[in-house]
Amino acid sequence: MANLNTRWRKENTYDAIVVGSGIAGGWAAKELTEKGLKVLVLERGGPMPHITGYKTATLDPWETRYPLGRLPDAEMKAKYPAQQRTGYALTEYTQHLFVRDDENPYEEKQRFDWIRGYHVGGRSLMWARQSYRHSPQDFEANAKEGIGVDWPIRYADLAPWYDYVERFAGVSGRKEGLPQLPDGVFQPPMEFNCVEEVLKKGVEARYPERRVTIGRTANLTAPTEEQLALGRGKCQHRNRCIQGCPFGAYFSSNSATLVAAERTGNLKIRPNSIVTTILHDPKKNRADGVRILDAESGQEEEFYADVLFLCASALGSTWIMMNSTSSRFENGFGNGSDQLGRNIMDHHLGVGAQAEAPGFEEHYYSGRRPNGVYIPRFRNLGDAATKKDYLRGFGFQGGAGRPSWTRAIGAPGLGADRKAELTQPGPWIARLGGFGEILPYADNRVTLNKDKKDKYGLPTLTFDASIKENEQKMRKDMIATAMEMMEAAGFKNVQPVDGDYAIGLGIHEMGTARMGRDPKTSVLNAHNQVHECKNVYVTDGAAMTSASCVNPSLTYMALTARAADHAVNAKKRGEL
Template sequence: MANLNGRARQENTYDAIVVGSGISGGWAAKELTQKGLKTLVLERGPMVRHLEDYPTAVMDPWQAQYPQGKLPADELKSRYPVQSRTGYTVTELTKHFFVRDDENPYTEEAPFDWIRSYQVGGRSLTWGRQSYRHSPMDFEANARDGVGVDWPIRYADLAPWYDYVERFVGVSGQNEGLAHLPDGQFQPPMEMNCVEKAFKTRIESRFPERRITIGRTAHLTEPTEEQLSLGRTKCQYRNMCMRGCPFGGYFSSNSATLVAAERTGNLRMRPNAIVTSLIYDEKAGKAAGVRILDSETGQEEEFYAEVVFLCASALNTAWIMLNSTSSRFPNGFGNGSDQLGRNVMDHHFRVGARAVVDEFSDKYYSGRRPNGIYVPRFRNLGDAATARKDYIRGFGYQGGGGRPGWDRDLTGEGFGAARKAELSQPGPWVMQLGAFGEILPYEDNRVTLDHDRKDKHGLPTLSAKVTIRENEKAMRKDMMAAAVEMLEAAGFKNVQGADLGYAPGLGIHEMGTARMGRDPKTSVLNAHNQVHECKNVYVTDGAAMTSASCVNPSLTYMALTARAVDHAVQAKKKGDL
């Protein structure tokens, strides 16, 4: 039996284990395998193969069972009460890429919208694809403002890794020369339409500190040879990205990083594997591997490796670490600081303004550009002109101009030839701006394990208590007021500001549950994303974030992951793990 156990352990031993296959996990898999490490990727959800497993990717609107693919209210209420809070994610055409909430419970001590995608590729199949670098100002913000803890790295540490991942991913965008929105390695930008160009000209002449640029988005506009060799091609402007892109036009783990990893011959992908805990070797003083529960068979297994990368998303990584207790870590793996699960951040939004544009009625546009304009942060940039007294940090705007199409009012009054003729013509131009603001790291914004409430596998669930505070509330007033100000300054009509309300999580940018820092007493990870108290475990998803900035964070996750893998491989060679 001892020989059998030894043989089983040998068969389940790898050079590296990656937990999760989304944005961060895909990058960890690519980098580890390309550097020669036999790597096991564990994904709690089912297999999704590029091209093969996008069942609705080429469906036309009239092929949907329900009008515009909208699911019946009773199905949304019974199966997707949380996922449907976005108002757009869960439809007949996308529901297979989102969890069923009735099967994946959690507790909201305060309203918290946890939007999840459990499958190979994770949320890289459904993400918004806006890709911005954090700036030097962002990495210095906590130290400057006396908030949270200081980042243990600076922009210069991550800049070459931003370059590296942008070239592989394929980010289209426009260099602007702004210190607070660093330029990158961009493919040609998508084109603004006539209304957006007019908005840019008018606003930049009136407010020189407010730049209007096209969104920086992970869509190929001029593919490189490397990207073409992976089977990717140009974005087709279909704007059906959340169904999976058969063209590989947008970046996902499934179309890019996992393909590259698989081609090395060093990858093993194991779907339906819920990682329940890390295995800590008390004698060796490091992690030996992980335990999993097979979601289909209920079988428990153990896998072993010299290095483990946790890339399961901020809340699931926190869950794994909190559930990994031992005599060394009675309160959760690497939790000597008591910071594990704390400092949960997101980006607050659903506030801004919209207007009607009574110009350009003779103009339209072709395609369905999956991108909009971006207005970089213009508050609290370190000078008197942009300083605010009512809040710190800042926000940016995403938005754009467009004309409603034939589906704009299908439930309205009228029918027959006149109604058909009306809908065959585009509606009036509208312009909208939606703000994304930074949330500060508050120690008592946290998730904890609930051992009394179990999921369908009998595992403990998470309880979340996360709220925005006075700083964010003051910022929201300015987010709406400045949007109204710009649309009015542009000469647009019927300008209406709105704050539609926000609960943390809805930005789908959850961060901070195992933050990086300089001091093991106040942080979980060091400057290389290693757990302070266990150097062969790396965390490179949103859990690692020390502050949130106001830009979409996925590009930073990718850069941190590539940098951390480089460190891990070098440390492994030196015997430092």
């Protein structure tokens, strides 16, 4: 038996284990393998081969079972009560990418929209691809305002890594020279349409401090030789990104980082592997590996490594750490600070304005640009002119377009005249939606629920989180400023948008294992290492100390690349 155990351990031992294959996990795999480590990626979901796995990527509207691919209400209610809350993402086109809530339940003391996809590539196949850097002000705000804890790093620590990941991933955008939205390494920007040009001109004329730019998106507009060599191509402006891109035009683990990792010969991906426990060696005070539950066979197995990267998404990584209790970590792995599961952040949205833009009826646009306009933060920038009665700020995402024939679904009308009307596009509509920062609150938290189990018999999560007074004040300002900018552009019938929102709907869960300077008040150090166990790194959204008001995925990439570099060097020095 001893010989069998020795052989089993040898066969299941790697230099590094990466848990999760989404945006952070893909980057960890790429960086560690390219630096010479033998790496095992454990993904709880099934395979998703690049190109062939995107089974609806070329599906046309008339080939779906239901109009616009909208699933029946009864099916949504029974299988996807939480996943459907996006209001747009879960359709017949994307059903295979979203988890079934009846099989993967959770509890909500207050409404929490936990949107998930379990498959190789994770949410890197489902993300909106907006890619912005956090600014120097974002890394300093907590310390200056006495909120939460101070980031243990500053913008200068991450700036070269932002350059590095932007260059590889491919981000198109326009340099604007704004300190609150640092410029990066960009491919040529996508173009405004005619109404968006009017929006830009009108807003910037009346409000010089507000800049209207094109979104910075991880869709290739001028692929580099490195990107072409990976099999990636230029964006075709189909706007079917969430169905998977067979052109590899948008950045995902499947089209980019995992491809690069596999080409090193140092990577093994094991799908259907649910990591349940971090194995801890109390004598050495290091993680020895992980225990998994095979999602297909139901069998448990253990894998071993010197270095462990948790990249299972903020809440996935937090679940693993909470579930990994021992005599050393009675309250969850690395949770001596009692901060594990606390400080849940997201971005609050669903408010803004829309308006009609008459006078452009003879104009249309070519293609379906998978991007929109962006208005960077212009509140609380450190001067009296931008100061408001709340902390932090928000940006706007939006754009202008003309509705297609689908505007007729559910509307009255019959006959030849109705058909003729629908051969023409609808009126120009402009929209701006606010995207605001949520502060880290210790009582916004998630806990492990051992009484309620998922389909595998594993504990689930219970959420208790909400936005507070600061965010409510910000939302009122988001509506007011969106309306005044629509009016400044000369648009008509300006209407406020004040939609439904609960934490999670921004699909940017963050903060549940935050970085910090003090092990008594944080879970991770400046290199994303668990304070209490240095060979475990957490580089997904759990690590975030504050949220900023910009999409966070680019920061996850930069943090992961930086942490992987640190891990390899630390391993060489014998520190891990």
